[in-house]
Amino acid sequence: xxxxxxxxxxxxxxxxxxxxxxxxxxxxxxxxxxxxxxxxxxxxxxxxxxxxxxxxxxxxxxxxxxxxxxxxxxxxxxxxxxxxxxxxxxxxxxxxxxxxxxxxxxxxxxxxxxxxxxxxxxxxxxxxxxxxxxxxxxxxxxxxxxxxxxxxxxxxxxxxxxxxxxxxxxxxxxxxxxxxxxxxxxxxxxxxxxxxxxxxxxxxxxxxxxxx
Ligand code: CDP
Numbered sequence: 021x022x023x024x025x026x027x028x029x030x031x032x033x034x035x036x037x038x039x040x041x042x043x044x045x046x047x048x049x050x051x052x053x054x055x056x057x058x059x060x061x062x063x064x065x066x067x068x069x070x071x072x073x074x075x076x077x078x079x080x081x082x083x084x085x086x087x088x089x090x091x092x093x094x095x096x097x098x099x100x101x102x103x104x105x106x107x108x109x110x111x112x113x114x115x116x117x118x119x120x121x122x123x124x125x126x127x128x129x130x131x132x133x134x135x136x137x138x139x140x141x142x143x144x145x146x147x148x149x150x151x152x153x154x155x156x157x158x159x160x161x162x163x164x165x166x167x168x169x170x171x172x173x174x175x176x177x178x179x180x181x182x183x184x185x186x187x188x189x190x191x192x193x194x195x196x197x198x199x200x201x202x203x204x205x206x207x208x209x210x211x212x213x214x215x216x217x218x219x220x221x222x223x224x225x226x227x228x229x230x231x232x
Pocket of ligand 1: 028029030031034051052053055056098101102103105106131132133134135183187
């Protein structure tokens with residue numbers, strides 16, 4: 021079974037995808053880490069984030085195992101990821117790896133922005149996870165504080181809105197629900213409630229019900 025989980029920053033998609041993967045015993049790929057890896061390496065080497073040829077080369081040679089994952093989680097790297105993710109050569113370089121992951125025997129869970137639209141349009145279940153920008157900013161604010169990289173709430177929400185706009189309006193693989201995705205709004209749901217709702221969505225066809 022292939023499950024895709026797409027949605028904007030801090031919507032809860034990563035946590036849900038991880039929990040779904042553990043529940044169904046499937047491998048999980050956080051596709052955002054790939055773009056974060058490219059953004060991070062571009063920043064590290066001092067290249068401009070709009071240097072399309074260099075970014076595409078970095079994407080082709082990307083080896084996430086060589087990067088300390090802690091470096092990839094900052095807001096700054098998220099912002100850089102969103103910039104390099106709009107470069108067609110970067111997306112092309114990362115495509116096959118993601119498609120191969122999705123098509124492995126037994127299936128997989130992938131989360132990101134375009135996993136249900138571009139990477140695995142034939143997925144068995146597609147979730148599109150959303151939440152209000154305020155709630156998402158609150159979650160990200162807490163997450164960053166826990167990682168001891170405190171940022172003002174107003175900076176976090178402005179970054180989230182900027183990133184939503186950039187990710188939704190880019191011409192290549194924009195953030196949008198696949199026509200057959202099921203929307204899951206987690207604004208008023210804690211992790212456990214969101215997980216229960218996600219399981220219901222995955223199980224609905226097996227139980228002969230239409231998806232909620
Ligand atoms: O965790 P958060 O949602 O903040 O970010 P992420 O999923 O790690 O993604 C970081 C950035 O990578 C996003 O803002 C997107 O621009 C880009 N991305 C993408 O374009 N396509 C994907 N499949 C995943 C991430």
